Amino acid sequence: MNxxxxxxxxxxxxxxxxxxxxxxxxxxxxxxxxxxLAVVKGADxxxxxIKAVEKIGGMGRFVPRNTKVALLANxxxxxxxxxxxxxxxxxxxxxCKEAGAVQINFLSWLPRSNWExxxxxxxxxxxxxxLVIVNNDETMFRPTPITKGVTLKECxxxxxxxEYDVFITMPITKDHAGNKFxxxxxxxxxxxxxxxxxxxxxxxxxxxxxAIEYLDQCIADLxxxxxxxxxxxxxxxxxxxxxxxxxGKLLSPQKVVVGTDRVAxxxxxxSLWGLDPAAIHSIARAHAHGxxxxxxxxxxxxxxxx
Amino acid sequence: xYPKHTKTLLPMVICLFLPVPxxxxxxxxxxxxxxxxxxxxxxxxSSPIQKAKGEDLYxxxxxxxxxxxxxxxxxxLMVEYAAADNxxxxxxxxxxxxxxxxxxxxxxxxxxxxxxxxxxxxAARDDYYMNIWAGEYVITLTGLQQNKEIDRGLDALAxxxxxxxxxxxxxxxxxKNIRPLLDHxxxxxxxxxxxxxxxxxxxxxxxxxxxxxxxxxxxxxSEFTVIVFSDSAKAETALQLIIETMRSRSDSRILGEPIxxxxxxxxxxxxxxxxxxxxxxxxxxxxxxxGEKLLLDRLKATLSSQGTPPLID
Numbered sequence: 001m002n003x004x005x006x007x008x009x010x011x012x013x014x015x016x017x018x019x020x021x022x023x024x025x026x027x028x029x030x031x032x033x034x035x036x037l038a039v040v041k042g043a044d045x046x047x048x049x050i051k052a053v054e055k056i057g058g059m060g061r062f063v064p065r066n067t068k069v070a071l072l073a074n075x076x077x078x079x080x081x082x083x084x085x086x087x088x089x090x091x092x093x094x095x096c097k098e099a100g101a102v103q104i105n106f107l108s109w110l111p112r113s114n115w116e117x118x119x120x121x122x123x124x125x126x127x128x129x130x131l132v133i134v135n136n137d138e139t140m141f142r143p144t145p146i147t148k149g150v151t152l153k154e155c156x157x158x159x160x161x162x163e164y165d166v167f168i169t170m171p172i173t174k175d176h177a178g179n180k181f182x183x184x185x186x187x188x189x190x191x192x193x194x195x196x197x198x199x200x201x202x203x204x205x206x207x208x209x210x211a212i213e214y215l216d217q218c219i220a221d222l223x224x225x226x227x228x229x230x231x232x233x234x235x236x237x238x239x240x241x242x243x244x245x246x247x248g249k250l251l252s253p254q255k256v257v258v259g260t261d262r263v264a265x266x267x268x269x270x271s272l273w274g275l276d277p278a279a280i281h282s283i284a285r286a287h288a289h290g291x292x293x294x295x296x297x298x299x300x301x302x303x304x305x306x
Numbered sequence: 307x308y309p310k311h312t313k314t315l316l317p318m319v320i321c322l323f324l325p326v327p328x329x330x331x332x333x334x335x336x337x338x339x340x341x342x343x344x345x346x347x348x349x350x351x352s353s354p355i356q357k358a359k360g361e362d363l364y365x366x367x368x369x370x371x372x373x374x375x376x377x378x379x380x381x382x383l384m385v386e387y388a389a390a391d392n393x394x395x396x397x398x399x400x401x402x403x404x405x406x407x408x409x410x411x412x413x414x415x416x417x418x419x420x421x422x423x424x425x426x427x428x429a430a431r432d433d434y435y436m437n438i439w440a441g442e443y444v445i446t447l448t449g450l451q452q453n454k455e456i457d458r459g460l461d462a463l464a465x466x467x468x469x470x471x472x473x474x475x476x477x478x479x480x481x482k483n484i485r486p487l488l489d490h491x492x493x494x495x496x497x498x499x500x501x502x503x504x505x506x507x508x509x510x511x512x513x514x515x516x517x518x519x520x521x522x523x524x525x526x527x528s529e530f531t532v533i534v535f536s537d538s539a540k541a542e543t544a545l546q547l548i549i550e551t552m553r554s555r556s557d558s559r560i561l562g563e564p565i566x567x568x569x570x571x572x573x574x575x576x577x578x579x580x581x582x583x584x585x586x587x588x589x590x591x592x593x594x595x596x597g598e599k600l601l602l603d604r605l606k607a608t609l610s611s612q613g614t615p616p617l618i619d
Contacts, residue, residue: 076368076369077367078396078450079396079435079448079450080434080448080450110368113353113354113356117353117386136365176369177369177370177372177373177501177505178369178372178373178501180504182369189369194364194365194368197368198364201372211500212500212501212504241417242415243370244369244370245367245369245370246435246448247396247432247434247435247446247448248417249417249432250433
């Protein structure tokens with residue numbers, strides 16, 4: 001039987017998930033002096049990740065000691081530029097360990113073979129993290145209300161997700177056939193049940209003029225229910241056509257983008273290949289929800305080289 | 307009253323006229339298309355074969371399935387082949403409902419800069435991958451490394467797979483008729499719904515009510531789109547909807563008076579000539595304005611000569 005989450009429990013979970021960054025931030029660092037987005041460019045993705053997290057205040061700001069960390073990387077397909085770079089995964093595991101995390105687990109409902117063929121399983125194991133594969137059975141997902149959702153009123157998040165203290169999302173930014181762009185916002189669908197994800201498409205999506213924006217609205221709504229403490233985005237090399245699966249044209253900015261504001265990060269990443277963030281419905285709708293800032297001029301974006 | 311065996315024979319006769327899936331007809335399983343070790347020793351299967359039929363495609367290519375379903379997806383296979391030095395190539399074979407649908411997906415997946423090859427109905431080779439259209443199949447081969455061994459492997463595997471496909475590669479009628487207007491290097495994508503259309507053309511109204519199919523063509527100096535509607539009334543309604551929408555948007559405006567087409571529209575940085583002929587809506591864009599008008603006239607002439615009903619596939 002699925003257990004419904006009551007409001008009190010949901011709020012408690014949200015507080016714990018967001019608490020990692022808030023508690024550590026207020027104790028050790030003045031967040032006001034730090035950039036909103038730290039971007040590091042360089043051929044060595046591992047070093048870029050370490051440096052970007054350091055520039056945004058260090059992993060200790062987001063991962064308190066003795067906490068359990070849930071991570072969401074993209075292992076969709078082993079085509080070049082379609083999955084999170086294993087070296088970035090290794091670096092994040094290293095930083096979480098250094099910060100004193102007691103569990104560093106990557107959650108996924110994709111089959112283990114995806115993680116093997118992308119080299120991500122080997123990276124997780126080498127780094128000292130663990131891969132947790134969740135069966136696609138709907139009972140493995142918890143119905144979670146989204147009271148402020150415009151179109152998506154309930155999502156179904158992996159049951160095990162609620163056992164963790166801190167959540168870090170680690171997408172690769174890339175093209176997407178459905179909504180032109182994928183990054184931190186769309187990556188959240190990786191925690192939601194595949195069956196619920198399918199409801200993001202209207203039954204008459206091929207003929208309804210509003211169907212495409214419906215999908216984007218669902219993505220924005222889903223992001224009301226999930227709040228990562230930190231986003232580490234792979235913008236090293238990614239597909240800008242034929243996404244999300246590839247193969248497609250590759251762009252290689254060699255950048256790792258780190259921050260907490262999903263909208264700002266996606267706006268930055270979209271601009272890497274000339275997309276107008278305001279024209280990407282998922283980004284605009286998430287901004288309208290107050291999830292983050294779409295205008296990069298209002299953000300402190302600092303770029304570094306490693 | 308009736309001959310003795312009517313009850314038995316009648317259903318059998320009816321069955322003869324029922325549509326039969328092409329793979330059943332030809333007896334081809336997707337796995338039959340893969341090169342096997344007895345015919346090709348250099349590259350061998352190195353992963354389990356994954357398959358999907360119909361909506362199960364979501365389980366195989368989560369997030370990318372809708373586009374295939376829009377074009378009429380039947381079944382798919384994915385497998386990895388490996389050679390010496392850990393060189394690896396992903397093989398994906400998609401069987402679509404017909405050759406025209408397969409061409410549509412192929413036309414969207416190939417890039418504008420891809421090198422065209424005479425494999426199957428048509429093949430397009432990019433830096434590290436290749437798309438092949440052959441009959442009702444679309445085959446995508448992806449090199450997971452970039453080196454000469456992979457290059458040779460892509461060519462060899464593509465030729466071997468395509469050689470096993472005997473069904474004819476038929477272009478959609480609309481493409482067949484428009485192609486003579488294009489230069490060899492022009493890129494043409496054929497869409498059968500809003501996702502395909504949106505992938506190639508950022509237009510504020512999508513889908514346009516009643517749109518069926520169409521093409522988007524891009525060359526170095528011009529771009530045009532033909533959208534096919536089920537009848538001329540629907541095409542006219544769509545044209546009026548565009549005018550209305552462009553008038554109401556802050557990022558668009560209509561240049562001049564939209565009484566007599568072609569209508570000149572500015573949407574963000576792009577300028578379009580929009581016109582209608584029968585059940586076809588045409589959008590042409592080029593920095594060369596006389597050239598733009600000339601292209602529009604040529605398109606109209608070509609499409610008008612096809613008459614109605616429109617060229618639906």
